[in-house]
Amino acid sequence: MRAAALRLFARHGFAAVSMRQIAAEVGVQAGALYLYTPDKQALLFELMRDHLEELLADWRAPDAAPVAQLEDFVRHHIRFHLDRPELVFIAYMELRNLTPENFAVIEGLRRDYEDRLEAILRAGQQAGDFAVPDTKLATMALIAMLTGVTTWYREGGRLDRAAVAGIYWDMVRKAVAA
């Protein structure tokens, strides 16, 4: 059910997908879905929450210099996001369709992730490795740039994942370099 909801939400948007469609994709009638979820909102919220919790659980800053930490972050971010383009899409596009309480939870998780990148940038700034006039702005700019890879990358295209990650890392490294 979750896989079907994920696919349909990503393709058509949460508001445009009906419980009937999800049921058809699963191969049951709509009523049967309510054995597994209290409502459609919970389906969306749990997809987003689990996605962000996995993102946070999957990566910790290595015990290394800021530049090495940043490279690790960039390469992990790209790999993780390219592995889950549909979840990434939903987690960004469907924020408006969360109830206020659910939105607050998701925003908190997103903030936790941003804080990790900002901590790296601040450490590198203080160590003199980076020249970043504003670490918060740089955090937002870099995450937007990196996450954008999911909008254009296609498997089997001109560049493979390693090449893409290498080029992004090159741009990030130069952008924040002292």
Next chain:
Amino acid sequence: MRAAALRLFARHGFAAVSMRQIAAEVGVQAGALYLYTPDKQALLFELMRDHLEELLADWRAPDAAPVAQLEDFVRHHIRFHLDRPELVFIAYMELRNLTPENFAVIEGLRRDYEDRLEAILRAGQQAGDFAVPDTKLATMALIAMLTGVTTWYREGGRLDRAAVAGIYWDMVRKAVAA
């Protein structure tokens, strides 16, 4: 009507907004809207098309060196997007809700805009001013980074527009520098 639709689509999403809501915002009954638009889809399409056409009409590359062209592009892009956060949001988020024919038109306009940035990067690469391993990737990365400013910038915040544009330009300049 267009202003009301813009506001509501940006806040709740195209699929979640009803013609009745738009009518209420305008101060008429739903039926009256059909004097001005054939249907809800046209309302969305025209908002997006006019937005992108204005983006294209509003900027031409100045007759200057690639670095100066790039700076002009970056500052214009940020100014234009910060002036229209709702249109920017819709033009990206609601692509899925366009009919295939309308989607093709919007995609063409978007491509035209990307091509302008890519032309600058290619010229700078050939002139030896830039070191960009892949101009298409760099184009997508830079546009994602710059457009992301609309997701966090708030008027009256810690940084004003000029400061924000300056910091973004600094990151862009360094990211593509030879």
Next chain:
DNA sequence: GTCTATACTGGGATAGAC
């Protein structure tokens, strides 16, 4: 655990009065 059937609400769009 899944189905059929349905309650209830609301959607887009149109007709015809004024």
Next chain:
DNA sequence: GTCTATCCCAGTATAGAC
């Protein structure tokens, strides 16, 4: 040009049979 009224269809969610 706008309103009221309505058509027809689809939505979420639930009840009760099997």
